[in-house]
Amino acid sequence: MLTLPGQFEFLSDDFMMEGHAFLERETAALRTRDAARPFTISERFSDAPPHLKFPGDVATWQIAFDGTTLSVERGFNPDADVTIEGDYQAAVMAQQFVGAASPTDSAVAGREVQQVFGKDCIRLKGQFEGDALNAMFAHMHDHMARRTVENPDLAHRAARQGLSGKIREMEEQGYTILENAISPALADAVRATTLKALTAHNAVSLQWMLYHGREIEILAQNPLLMTLIDASLGRGAVIASLSAIRRGPGPGFIPLHTDYAHVPEPYPEFALTGVGVWALEDWRAESGPTWLVPGSHKMRRPPRPGESTNAGVPIEMPKGSVVFFTHGVWHWQGDRTEPGERVTMHMHFNRGILRSLEPKKIDPQMLHRNAPRLGEMLGEDDWFDKMSGIGRDHVRFAHMQQLHGFTAKQKAAIMAEAG
Ligand SMILES: [Fe+2]
Structure with a gap:
């Protein structure tokens, strides 16, 4: 099933x-x-x-x-x-x-x-x-x-989307970049909506961005990013938070860290969490992009207090691209040395067995105007949080169990292919 x-x-x-x-x-x-x-x-x-x-x-x-x-x-x-x-x-x-x-x-x-x-x-x-x-x-x-699901064959889907090599790179480096995954027009629309929300709240960063516009619902379901998320976190991965951040010139304000808050060492070999950051303008080193330390996830630990590294690389990519980093890879926010503002959307997903940061708000109208993909990332397709007085949700349990099995098999096939 x-x-x-x-x-x-x-x-x-x-x-x-x-x-x-x-x-x-x-x-x-x-x-x-x-x-x-x-x-x-x-x-x-x-x-x-x-x-x-x-x-x-x-x-x-x-x-x-x-x-x-x-x-x-x-x-x-x-x-x-x-x-x-x-x-x-x-x-x-x-x-x-x-x-x-x-x-x-x-x-x-x-x-x-x-x-x-x-x-x-x-x-x-x-x-x-x-x-x-x-x-x-x-x-x-x-x-x-509103009833059509994504192609559950991860290997076939990734191949048709040209992402098989990107998935292997993600496992090797802890991250990969998808250039031009959305149109410049959608990037502009998301940026305008994001800035409007940030301005309305007089905030530098804001959560629950899924609930701020149709264009963000579309962005959240971008099938290329979702394929990386499926490959890294398994099917049924849930939104941990969808956040917006705006920043002007000056030093970065997010120091070197991993996204594995409260996860004991050593980090597990499978990924728990992953973040896709959308570039809504062209990202250059001068823009103050995210910096990532390739392969640092293999240490399976966070940086120690006071520890630094020279091995970070700035993520440079055109507007409409997304960098997805996972597996507890080390990263920080770079300094911005050019004028203007960087506005970003951070799509943080967790493996479906974990709790989220944002409480989920299920809006029936939102589900009705989207494919089941959106419900899946809001935890609608698994059995967690659904036990009732009259029993467990065995249908959803069996469904997700089978989807996990197929996905794991096809991920192994992707990893076994020659680069
Ligand atoms: Fe982070």
Whole structure:
């Protein structure tokens, strides 16, 4: 059981059944309004994960409605009114965006998918006749989006995202950098929202940033960063804190440390916690970036009082990039010698078995406007904090146990590959 009841892998048999049931209901509703028009649509995506067992790893389906009867089957119909083709992993990312009825949100989704997978990763041809069909398919997209999980095959996913080498680097150095993981436009939007929140609170730093805007919800689910988090902390990793920090010129105010507060020595061989810091402007040594000490996690201890190091390197990366550091690697905030402000978003995640720093606030509307990924990082998918008077949540226990097993197996496969 890799998915919880009511959640689906993109284009799996269960996904198709859910889509079929949705369309049966909606086309029946159209008929009662005398608005039912015939339509056909078909999709085909290459390089699907092998465990879904599609012929040639190509995921397909075709939907036809003649005004009365609906059919939903496997196979690709190139002559359908609307055809959508492309890369499976890109389509998983696109399918997880909720908001298809909003032109603004759809544009953001399209832009961010292209940022990760390239301009032609998904190709759409044709269009439906009439607003009723467009509205129905936008509604269907969102219905499925809030039920579509990430590809659980870590090795396949990382390979399709170009991250296999980054995961090995993360294990070797204690950190890795993903350049241009979001568009400059999203970086600008997150920076504006972050500054607005910091200014409103007259604060240098602020927690609970997830609750400050849609663009931060989208940032929190960035699939590239999530793949590093899954690889380091396992599935079901939870938000420890999403914090914003602003700083102007001057010396850094966060000294050399690890993020393993109150963790006894020696640190465990598996990672407990990891932080992704998003650059919302270009980071140069002069900007006062995070400095990291490559490989320092292998000491499996924090720096001693008064201990210093010459082995740190400044993290330089363009706006829209993220550095992810984990495993108790040593780091500090650098001095800023250039004018202006550095505004950062710190996405601190913990292995799912640990407590968080921020108490979790479950907002049903927020869950409703996002894919299950967001619930997973808020602890919705595991059995912790869910025991009730009538028993344990064995469904979530079994789900997460199986997801951990698959993830660990595929992580081992990534690590065993030649660099
Ligand atoms: Fe830190």
